[in-house]
Amino acid sequence: MRAVIFDEFGARPEVRDVPEPVPPPGGAVVRVEATGLCRSDWHGWQGHDPGIRLPHVPGHEYAGVVVAVGPGVHRWRPGDRVTAPFVCACGQCPACLAGDQQVCERQTQPGFTHWGSFAEQVAVRDADVNLVRLPDELDYPAAAALGCRFATAFRAVVSQGRVAAGEWVAVHGCGGVGLSAVMIAAACGARVVAVDVAPGALELARRCGATVCLDGSALGPDAVSAAVREAAGGGAHLSLDALGSHATCRASIEGLRRRGRHVQVGLLPAAEGHPALPMDLVIAYELELRGSHGMPAHAYPELLRLVTAGVLRPAELVTSTIGLAEVPAALAAMAGPAPGGMRLIRPH
Incomplete structure (x- = not known):
């Protein structure tokens, strides 16, 4: 063959x-x-x-x-x-x-x-x-x-993320798994903030039901979480890193509101080292961090x-x-x- x-x-x-x-x-x-x-x-x-x-x-x-x-x-x-x-x-x-x-x-x-x-x-x-x-x-x-990608996103949003209608969901990275997460969260009645650096990916996210689309390249890595919090009226209830990078993982956590839920979906290869996470924020806001694996x-x-x-x-x-x-x-x-x-x- x-x-x-x-x-x-x-x-x-x-x-x-x-x-x-x-x-x-x-x-x-x-x-x-x-x-x-x-x-x-x-x-x-x-x-x-x-x-x-x-x-x-x-x-x-x-x-x-x-x-x-x-x-x-x-x-x-x-x-x-x-x-x-x-x-x-x-x-x-x-x-x-x-x-x-x-x-x-x-x-x-x-x-x-x-x-x-x-x-x-x-x-x-x-x-x-x-x-x-x-x-x-x-x-x-x-x-x-x-x-x-679609099954991974489904379980990440529905089972691990426990999405509820009316919540704000942030999706960092609008590749296959990210766009799947946008579509699934929107179908569940959530309001979605989609973040990516590619205009074409953001346009697809809008078609999949995203309420707000943020261009990460225009904002810069340090401003993404602040923009998510502003768009979501104080922060996302649920946020997913669908790309898998140190910057998107951190931005996903920092864009949450108090008692928010972060789900890590994108791979973070060991060869690139471990990301520095804002554990002070995790403690102060009682944030929940979860992985999702298919x-x-x-x-x-x-x-x-x-x-x-x-x-x-x-x-x-x-x-x-x-x-x-x-x-x-x-x-x-x-x-x-x-x-x-x-x-x-x-x-x-």
Whole structure:
């Protein structure tokens, strides 16, 4: 099969013929009909994830059709239309047994722990735990957006952030996960302040329901939190760092009102050091700081119900579609500011 592969971290990936995956015991192989290009893939290519072994095929949010299953799989058969969360759980550890598969102690992640979905096929381990059946009315591009960014944003806003109608929600960074968070928060009845440095991303945020859009490049990093507090009438009730940088993490916390809630969604690579957080403010305002790491497969039905009902519209976040040959250049371009929205890959 054809796949995007790199032999060294940071070296330009290539499209090459590689062996097709074989379904492991309890696992499945999925023909990839659409897969997303995510900033997490860029971090992996740069060597920021210690679990990646070279050579490597990236890609972790995808939708497609089951083409083969391994021994021990009971719920799936070839021809089933599926997606999967980017965290594939073992289903047996204490975290999984508690229903928290997104923090599985023995998790695997296509595109990180093993070869991913920038290919014509991808292997999924523990298929009975991790595959999600797609409604017939949901097409593959929209479904591919759910595996990482949209599902991550949904859980970050709804479960971890506990958003309520009428609250102010600040979203720092309007890439795929940030725009998803804007759309989800607005659909929940919240008023959203969207922050980004790219005019195109802010325009997309406005279309997704943002009440206020702030240009971070015009304000400067030190003025962003003050602008959020002013726009939100004293500060956001809930704020998300959807980008993952020291500046956006700090601005997200400093833009909260008293007893506000910060959710860290964007990755903060250890290679860049630990951010200096305003813990004096956390104490004085009794702020709540939480992380959010994807969403377990068993939680997808609620999200799929809202998508098929038209309440949430992940397909509107897809701004471009490319083939495998265009992935190396697109991955390299992610070193700069993202243009906003989601870019999908159609491998076939």
